[in-house]
Amino acid sequence: MTALSRTTPASPSLLHSLGQGKNLPGLLFMLPAAAFLLCFLAYPLGVGTWLGFTDTRIGRAGVFIGLENYEALWSDSVFWLSVFNTILYTSVASVLKFALGLWLALILNENLPFKSFFRAVILLPWVVPTVLSAIAFWWIFDSQFSVISWALMKWGWIDKPINFLGDSTSARASVIAANVWRGIPFVAISLLAGLQTISPSLQEAASLDGATPWQRFRYVTLPMLTPIIAVVMTFSVLFTFTDFQLIYVLTKGGPVNATHLMATLSFQRGIPGGQLGEGAAIAVSMVPFLLAAIMFSFFGLQRRKWQQGGND
Amino acid sequence: MADTKNTATLNDETVGMGYLDNLPRRILTLYLPLGVFTFVLLFPFYWMAITSVKPNDQLTDYANYSPLWVVGPTLQHIKYLLFETSYPGWLWNTMIVALCSTFLALAASVCAAYAIERVRFKGASNVGLMIFLAYLVPPSILFIPLAFIVFHFGIYDTKLALILTYPTFLIPFCTWLLMGYFRSIPYELEECALMDGASRWQILTRIILPLAVPGLISAGIFAFTLSWNEFIYALTFIQSSENKTVPVGVLTELVRGDVFEWGSLMAGALLGSLPVVILYSFFVDYYVASMTGAVKE
DSSP: OGGGGGGSOOSSOHHHHHHHSSHHHHHHHHHHHHHHHIIIIIHHHHHHHHHTTBOOBTTBOOOBOTTHHHHHHHTOHHHHHHHHHHHHHHHHHHHHHHHHHHHHHHHHTSOOTTHHHHHHHHTHHHHSOHHHHHHHHHHHTOTTTOHHHHHHHHTTSOSSOOOTTTSHHHHHHHHHHHHHHHHHHHHHHHHHHHHTTSOHHHHHHHHHTTOOHHHHIIIIIHHHHHHHHHHHHHHHHHHHHTOOHHHHHHTTTOSTTTTOOHHHHHHHHHTTSOOHHHHHHHHHHHHHHHHHHHHHHHHHHHHHHHHTTOOO | OOOSSTTTTSOSOOOTTGGGSOHHHHIIIIIHHHHHHHHHHHHHHHHHHHHHTSOHHHHSOTTTSOTTSOSSOOOHHHHHHHHHSSHHHHHHHHHHHHHHHHHHHHHHHHHHHHIIIIIOOTTHHHHHHHHHHHHTSOGGGTHHHHHHHHHHTTOTTSHHHHHHHTHHHHHHHHHHHHHHHHHTSOHHHHHHHHHTTOOHHHIIIIIIHHHTHHHHHHHHHHHHHHHHHOOHHHHHHOOSGGGOOHHHHHHHHSOBTTBOOHHHHHHHHHHHHHHHHHHHHHSHHHHHHHHHHHHHO
16 A cells, blocks of 8 residues: 555665664554455455446356446436435435434433433444344334234224335335434434533523523534534435345335335346346446545535634 | 443533423423334334244234234244254354454454554555545445455355455454544553563554553454344355355245244344344443444544
8 A cells, every 4th residue: 555655765774774664564564454455345346347347247257348337227217216216215314314313312412310221222223233123124014914004003093004015105115214213323322422522511601691492402502513413424324325235125126116226226136137247337336426425524524624723 | 231431432420401491391302202212213122022922823813912912922933943944053154254254353453553543654644544435335336346256266155255355344444443542542651662672563462452452342342243234245145055144044044935934033033133232232332432433533
């Protein structure tokens, strides 16, 4: 990596300076991590980009076909549906996660009995393997024996079971609900950590100046929390956008591709479908969206630094 | 719960201005929403647990039995799972893969974090930034090329494939976390050791590591959980039943045709979650520290 750049011969005692300096030990210490990341992260990224330009299938080496995969995707209505689904899924789920997570964080920031207990159990959905909790949701969303349908029928709100995963609108709503369920703890606990760095004296000062609770939240809490919100939401958006597990367990992209995300479509075309080249092209098409999300949060953070009088 | 002194990222002492509110108002604005949140967040686990001990005839008979309770709980689903399927093997595989990849990732991350934070070779800050960017690369854009590479290395359908690929998402996270911990260790300790003639390796193993034990625990349990929960690589790289991990095995082998054996599925989900939940319950504060630590930097 960059550590190599210093090894240009500057003085006759090159070996001596290498042994005594910081660069050789630094390089040696970096070696294991660099080997892993170059071999299984940087190299696959390159291979993935290259595969996107070939017609490789499982068990058959491909040849370079230029932009053909991307041209095929451009006129593929299922691909565009998956792009739409991914954007819908990410935006709705992220907004809900943010709103509910912030609300939960504000509640947990109050003086409550058994606070550490609540904090501990609230993080559980995030600790348990997603696939296993998704299987529980699969059972909760069963078309005949859903416990939600049962409760609603018992209260007389509906008269027949809801077909949660069988109808495109309700399937979208169901997978978003499951994703929000899993994502709230992360947002809430991270924002709680941010809230606890805000001194209560600021709130008291605002209160003495006659600020209403809403004004205290809007003009004291929220601005103080902005940097951590930017980071938490970047992570949240990134991981929602590239989500695979929940959809794969709950709907496998159905009904009629209504819940196919780009990641699940890429898997379906690439692994069971055997079209590695096309799958890789779909995966590569996610990169611009991810970069946009990272840039958005990066510049959001910089603005914050500048406001606080720090240097960029 | 564990003590909050070691990792004081969240403190409970702040009273705030809550004392200004009266009780009915607090019930309406705090306890009620908190109750609803806790109920919704925990209900799937209750549902999982209650289904896994329900006899088959009660599972779908909502007319005669309330689905929320169980009459005469049974262990037949768990027995079926443990003695008639490959479930114990999957648990063992998951354990091996998670432990090995966590160990590899921690070893590599300790060295990398020390080099970036303390050896300060030329370009260290750029390498640090690259590590952070590596953390943002999601597995769902890597699994196809990785499958290709794993196949060419000849380790397709082996546990080694998972042990070697999991560190790709563990190392960036652990390094980032450990860099924060190493930063909090005073330079003076290291300078003293250097004066006494210690090598870089001795400083790392004798001075830095003993002081960074909380950080190592945080990074270790977090990495273990991440590898235990990993799904897409295990789904793509493993074909044969005896090499599958718990999440993949439960989903691909216990779901057969149209008849869902919900009892054993839920038992499988419950048993597969238990190891991480137990680990979590012992180290809650380390978890919170590692999660918020990664976000705060």
